[in-house]
Amino acid sequence: MKNIKTSVYAGLKKKINDKSAVITVVGLGYVGLPIALEFTKRGFFVNGLDSNEGRISKLKQGVSYINDISSKTVSEVTKTRNFQVTSNEKVLSGSDVIIVCVPTPLRKVKEPDISFVVKASETLGRYLRKGQMIILESTTYPGTTREVILPLLEKNGLKLGADFYLAFSPERIDPGNPKYDFTNIPKLIGGFTKQGTTLGKLVYSKVVKKVIGLSTPESAEVTKLLENTFRIVNIGLINEFAELCHKLNIDVWEVIKAAETKPFGFMPFYPGPGIGGHCIPADPMYLSWKARKVGFTTKMIDLAAEVNRKVPVHIVKRIEEILKTRKKALENAKILLLGVTYKKDVNDLRESPALDILEILKQKKVCVNYFDPYIPHLDIGGIKEKGVELTENVLKDQDLVVVVTDHTNVDYKMIAENSRLIFDTRNVFGKRNIRDEKIIRL
Ligand SMILES: NC(=O)c1ccc[n+]([C@@H]2O[C@H](COP(=O)([O-])OP(=O)(O)OC[C@H]3O[C@@H](n4cnc5c(N)ncnc54)[C@H](O)[C@@H]3O)[C@@H](O)[C@H]2O)c1
Structure with a gap:
């Protein structure tokens, strides 16, 4: 068992280090699109997965819908052929690292609406395979990664920490800020296991200047809420x-x-x-x-x-x-x-x-x-x-x-x-x- 665990960890670590790991970003909005573009620019093959066909078609035409990103950047990155945008969730099965950036709005009664996170996690659960790392970036209440996402992923029989890794890493971008983008804002990440946190830190260290590991996903989830509170x-x-x-x-x-x-x-x-x-x-x-x-x-x-x-x-x-x-x-x-x-x-x-x-x-x-x-x-x-x-x-x-x-x-x-x-x-x-x-x- 220890050997299998070590080999899953070592395999993913090697892929991240030699940039052969395929990164998939789920949700190409204000948060997801810059991340997807940055990983592509740094030499990874990236799938950009979004359920909004309108956004996918714009990206395919090299058109940006986000102020901080020019259409020139989108078309340049798309041309490299290392960035594939799609609404076909099948790309998940061929992915090594999956970063989820779907919306987390409020319901009319001012209560959390995590339906997008649930739906994305159900999809991830269907495609989950040994050796994958899933990272949630959507802002949410403490406990979401453990109580909501993990059970949906484990439904298919794979084991956390042995077969796959899961972590939470809050997005801290400030759209419209010319000084700070997500590459120079320190990134926080909290995994379930030490290995999960270490792998998550390794992933982000390829695109972000400083990455800080936290002991649990809950600490990472609530840190973001402390900042905005x-x-x-x-x-x-x-x-x-x-x-x-x-x-x-x-x-x-x-x-x-x-x-x-x-x-x-x-x-x-x-x-x-x-x-x-x-x-x-x-x-x-x-x-x-x-x-x-x-x-x-x-x-x-x-x-x-x-x-x-x-x-x-x-x-x-x-x-x-x-x-x-x-x-x-x-x-x-x-x-x-x-x-x-x-x-x-x-x-x-x-x-x-x-x-x-x-x-x-x-x-x-x-x-x-x-x-x-x-x-x-x-x-x-x-x-x-x-x-x-x-x-x-x-x-x-x-x-x-x-x-x-x-x-x-x-x-x-x-x-x-x-x-x-x-x-x-x-x-x-x-x-x-x-x-x-x-x-x-x-
Ligand atoms: N916008 C910000 O400045 C900001 C800053 C920090 C954190 N956040 C957090 O990041 C998360 C994303 O925010 P955003 O502003 O990028 O949202 P957004 O609405 O701009 O983008 C989210 C994208 O996810 C897509 N999507 C939804 N469900 C999907 C699914 N199941 N599969 C594939 N794609 C799916 C949507 O079509 C949309 O394009 C939220 O939790 C938000 O609170 C946002």
Whole structure:
């Protein structure tokens, strides 16, 4: 038995080291596509498996659907013939290392939806063979890898640690961040056995600068949730603090800048129009759900989520207040929202607070339009809108321009020169030293 175990481990180790291991990435989204491309660039043969035929067909044509990756990169990597994109799950049987990056959204009732992980694991279970290593990257609650995935894989009779390896490695990318991509963000991995963790570390060390092994998959799962809980709590704090500063007539941006001068014990977070994206609003809910299962209440997460959820409502109140100073009623105003994605320089609309702001304004029958360089048309959650062009005349025609997302590739000087009144929820003008009485900061 010991010999078989050793040979499975040694065989996989050798394949990873000499790059003959076939890597399959399941789920080619914001997380999976960069990983698949990087392993290909480093000399591995990679299968990119995705159930979305539209995405597969785009990749086959050398077209990228993710901002951080250019179509040029996709077509160059595809041309090497070491990257095969497909929706045919049969490629799993010929794979040595399988990295799973499927979505983990929230259900309507704000509870984890791990149906994509379950479905992918059932498929993996059908194709599992001796000598494979499976790594889950999708963010999830502690216990998912052990309680949900492992039983589905073991259904076919193979034994963990002897026949195959399983580990969890959280993805920590920050889309739109020009400084950090997944290759220079330290990678965490927690396997079930020492050998599993060692093999996982070896796999990622081929593409990532620093890999850190953890003792269990649960430690790796919950580390990711700690990171995003840290963010949701601090963002909630600063959003509440900004509202208080407004009531006290204090400039919150000046206060944050001043606090930042302390060389220790303070880390700046910035207020804004609300939280969005696939991670911050969702991941901490995975933890609070798991906590409830063990009879524990995560008061900090629940409170931060509530504070952050109310921010778009507060933004609309501020819009109303600002318009009042110009003797304009909200219902009669013409408003332009600048930016609708959940953060700057991405084309991702998931959970974007701009959608809440747009919806509240529409409910109040306000004449509201939007501009976003990345989103010419909005078609999400029942909202269907066409973006306007950002011209001098369009700006002059508005009672109020509201900066919701601070995209970099927008001419803020031109906006300042041609708008009558601006509400800046991101301090984008302040950061560019564009100051004017008509620019009101959050
Ligand atoms: N987007 C981020 O910035 C980010 C950062 C860190 C972690 N994460 C986590 O990574 C995971 C993936 O996120 P994402 O943003 O890449 O999602 P995404 O929706 O962009 O991509 C997921 C892909 O998986 C595919 N898919 C779903 N089920 C499949 C299956 N059974 N077989 C094959 N393909 C399947 C979908 O078609 C889609 O293309 C999530 O758990 C997310 O929380 C995301």
